[in-house]
Amino acid sequence: MYPADTIVAPATPPGTGAVAIVRLSGPRAIAIARALWRPLARADFADLVPRRLYLGEIRDPATAAPIDRAMLAVFPAPRSLTGEDVAELQCHGGVYLVRRVIALATAAGARRAEPGEFSRRAFLNGRIDLTEAEAIADLVAARGEAALTMALAQLSGALAARVTNLRRQVIAIRAHLEAEIDFADEDIRLPSRDDIVRDIDSLAADLTALHDSFARGRIIREGARAAIIGKPNAGKSSVLNLLLGTDRAIVTPIPGTTRDIIEDSIALGRIPMVLADTAGLRESDDPVERLGIERTRRHTAATDLVIAVFDSSRPLDSDDAGVIAMCAGRVGVAILNKRDLPPRLSADLLLVRGLELPLIEVSALTAAGLPELRDALAHTLAELSASDPGAAIDGEQIAISRERHRDALSNAIAALAAARASARSAMPPEIVAVDVMAAADALGSITGLVGTEDVLDALFREFCIGK
Template identity: 65%
Template structure:
């Protein structure tokens, strides 16, 4: 059976390195270690959780494969909750493969992606939010992502969800008591009291639901799309922000045809910049496809960096850009301000642009600091609901489950208002509790686990 297997995998990244760690977990982990490795000082019985130097031996030929440190960690107080053994060997690609082969020859099975963490979850060592946080921690590219993953890994999100779920379960218990003891004279919380608890719980769930944008920005970065008519200087702005010549810049309008993406760090903020094809009415097939892509990026971005050419009069293409900026969060750059000005900020405002405007020169670098400051301010503004929640959700899976919980709570509120029988209300409260349980994994299916752990690498 699945959990009875002993699994093995390298815990370190593939490739050459000073040290590689081969990890075993399962009922036979320690026995398999004993047939693969022996301490240098023969006859000593290595103590648990002590690093002991010894030799790795090929169980088939008894040939020495490496000199390596072994650590024995008997369960259940291990990462996976099972017996775990680690071999810290030399970090050679062939050597590691050879040791893995030797372990498999004596009964271990190669681990699936994320299987160590999956076992940790199945054995109750961590909840699902903590498991996800481990993947996020490894993938973190900046301080924001790191902090978020750490908060989640130390159980901040899991505890919050568990607490909310506990409150829902207790409300349901009261409602069920109302059903069971309808004829008896016992003291139960009144409908008014239950309604106000549901009200305040729904509010807490809503705040957590809104923290998604903040969480996603911390985890994946804020996406900023650079928008403007052809030749406004979008690619120049991208290159200036990145500090490298990433995008092609020419005097020919319509140079950029595809979305060019790269990211920078602004303090703790990871900013994912997207340079796009200039927006204009076009009959050219390739350019039109490029412009369609621009609009797709725009739809997914949190921020818009709208670029205008200050050295030319506003035209219908600029009007198209201004129209697309409507209701969006972002900054307008009045670019090429090193040239004699033809338009000024007031002209943009007069044309209906509501964003803050920064006079800019991608050529000279004027306005760069103001732009950076403005972007950070805007990203903080967007992330504010997450800060209010104290902890942010970062995954679509969490957002969807909280959305289902909110729906169920809305239904419960309606039923309470309409003085429906307690069993009807109890069903909705139960559904909300279940939705929260899916986030931490108290309620889970194998399919959900497969999706979550598929993104892990082998050995984690």
């Protein structure tokens, strides 16, 4: 079993709380816990039933000074979080107290855990695969209902099962190629190269569908990014404040007030949205303002949706036309703002000028139209994160949400394309098989079946201590 030492860390966040959990894992976990803790009741430690809580007392073994009342549960290997012996002390949630208990454990022979080390041990001992380890991190980081649902599905092994199934199909293709090698001289009906190319094509289509689910998976996991754009004074900062319900951005009648991008997030329905207020878009001679505008353009290009604000109290001008142009081909919502003022710009004119986004009439000043705006945004978000029915695999709505998965799938797809080309050009089966196996390895790296230390280091580094 992976490493021989015993690690300790708080499993609860630093700070004051009712309870803090100190977790130990490794061959000496139970012995160390036992050195610090003794039961209050008559029960002998030897009688402790696994996975049951016992009330006791933590004492400093060196001085016998009592430290805290605490509960202890033991989880002998292999039926534990890490697959090793695990002990969990539930003490009172005090900052100093937890530090003291950890110090007692290290004095008794435990080592402080690195970030993610418990999960890493769970992976190395075969308790979880990499997608499940990632799902735990995602579950903890989830900021919305959709992210939670996706992380839970991944934790239950849905993604791992899908990837394992695809990998099995890749290996089946290699088996066909091996048959070509083994039975080349015999009079047996073997899968033709056409059969093999057809199998590769169908598999590549499935891999591509999973690969392309990244767009919506990322939005579900991280939230959608939206840029509020419009000409100066249209009311962009006011719209940000309206949506956030706070005075986050400075609002003034002076055009060009917002120069830096201000971001904050709101929850609409099942997915969080990160809103960015931007510098007004207009022709400008001011170098500082131009830098802000350039930054706005770059930022907006990288967002998932745009929220375009138009000022209904002023006639359409060339700056508005520039905003309409930036909305071309984008997903988002347009706002005809300042509807409390006499109208000088109509929704129809914006449509005639080529605006294709749904348009909501709002007054950021009076909050009129806010419910409609929130609905329109929630609808757009739902569309962004909904799966394309054509992309559903066996009716399952599995999405990848990490670049690591996406890159592995890209590699697998590229390897299959190479295999297809060599299968088509009548290359010997051994050559085709090399690329087929590269595809299998790329898929195996997603669950950790095939892996390197670097991948593990990068992955578990994002975990916090004690996880």
